[in-house]
Amino acid sequence: MAAQQIKFGILGCAEIARKVSRSISIAPNAILYAVGSRSLEKATKFAKENSFPDSAKVYGSYEAVLDDPEVDAVYVPLPTSLHLKWAVLAAQKKKHLLLEKPVAINVKEFDVILEACEANGVQLMDGTMWMHHPRTAKMKEFLNNPQHFGQLKSVQSIFTFAADSDFLENDIRVKPDLDGLGALGDAGWYCIRSILWANDFDLPKSVTALPGPVFNKAGVILSCGASLHWEDGRVATFICSFQSNLTMDITATGTKGTLHVHDFIIPFEEHKASFTTATETWFNELVSAWVPKPSEHIVMADISQDAHMVKEFSRLVGNIKFEGSKPEKKWPILSRKTQLVLDAVKASIDKGLEPVEIVY
């Protein structure tokens, strides 16, 4: 079994890399193998604090991780503006890529990354952890059940959190040269993904930003929203923000059913998550109560959703490495569609809230 473990290198010591280091150590088919930072001291400290095995390699540069022939895959939590350079270089060095979201500054840059992955036969997956929670599959079962949910009609999604003053001053997500997409790239990514997920990744016809996006002095988005529209009348809206208390919902309505989830990105609890469904709900005779009431479903997770993500990524990498399989195309396609819609929201904001057609 140990021989089949995928050896991970981590580029940089971002806060989120602490969580993913733990995910790698939990996933049975993955191993923390190397970390690189521009500062060897930081990398050493990071490895020590995040339970890297004593045998792990600690490097004073990102290049050194990519040059280590033992590294199978890299986790890239670098600022979005650095994805193009480092993801392409990693692919060229034949390293499989677990890439943080947003995957790029725009889909044009992402396509360069995708080409490099394809040319070098490496797997790409983005770091959208909730996609891998067993709850997500259960919710999708409900949405895809014609008797219980019917045809999808609307999705409302929201992801907000109240950034503190330090974040709003110093975080890479408010710096135009680092994560220039701000709250849209960070929080909006999840909302867009949830909407596409509910729509079986059928892209909308058009996207229109909501009035009143809020920017910081450097022009980075702190709050915004959009509506998405499909030819057959399906509609979706989302709001994303660094300026409201932590909130993360999906509300999906179908002709026969309704889905609610309030912690879709990070479950309230690590090993137990729930969602609520209703099917053909109506009222009692005098319309003073519901019949039936919506019901709650609880899903247990043996390992955390982030460990599930690493496990699935490592399984695909293992298939390539040990069995000669091709990379799984599903994941890069989902990343690209999400980025495409994200770009359209940004374009609509830049064009004074004009509708922007989605061209795949």
Add this chain to the structure above:
Amino acid sequence: MAAQQIKFGILGCAEIARKVSRSISIAPNAILYAVGSRSLEKATKFAKENSFPDSAKVYGSYEAVLDDPEVDAVYVPLPTSLHLKWAVLAAQKKKHLLLEKPVAINVKEFDVILEACEANGVQLMDGTMWMHHPRTAKMKEFLNNPQHFGQLKSVQSIFTFAADSDFLENDIRVKPDLDGLGALGDAGWYCIRSILWANDFDLPKSVTALPGPVFNKAGVILSCGASLHWEDGRVATFICSFQSNLTMDITATGTKGTLHVHDFIIPFEEHKASFTTATETWFNELVSAWVPKPSEHIVMADISQDAHMVKEFSRLVGNIKFEGSKPEKKWPILSRKTQLVLDAVKASIDKGLEPVEIVY
């Protein structure tokens, strides 16, 4: 006490009038006194089936109810296009008005009704029952608490129900000459009211309909939505529809807190209702769970929210009748603001989704 009871006349035998007849019989300060229909037979049947006292008057016309000097107040559940005529006539006959929503086809017609009420010193209240549930006051307490909720930033509201084929063919709410506002007037009214309610009835600067409104062959709205926008960056969206399973949510985010309610219009249960709040929620150290988790609040209702509505309306009418008070201006103002925003959504749809400024 009996002498202080407000005597109600009901105009017509609409389905909703059955529910409100019960509300009147439950409210301690109200009494079912008369019902009028264009058919005496229907009125007689209605009175019998809805527990009117034997002494109740049964009339073969609406006029006869208005001409009965004993009638203090009328409940008007007639199709919206008839509100102007019958509400004005009722006011001229000095009958206080409990008027179903939407209160009029547009604010211009509603202003004629308001003038008649003012000229004749009668109380007007619309039939938005959830405003009177004790839960609503509790939720408002939370929203107005600067420590627990902070400043309001966003509201998402939805009200959909899956109308059956009979409704979609025959209900007055899909007939252009009866309830020409369709799903916007019926379901959208509640969404708009909830958004204004969360915003302390501070009107938005502008309203923009969402792409993709759905119409029936006669041009009546079956599904639509809108975004609302305030100068200071507050934003709201809503979706209303006759084409999705029963769903009725408010999600409000503030700088410090979040409110969720999933049955705001009709509580799941008649005498017990809940809502969920969160204050300064964040994550545990590795962002794998929430700290603290949102908390549920349960509010008991001694009598149903519709009976609370009748009780409050009757209290105001009693103040006028027995104590010489003036009509309470709050309720007509809330009706007018709701209608004003509703008109703006309709105008935005009619203008091809242009933003429409709100002018009070």
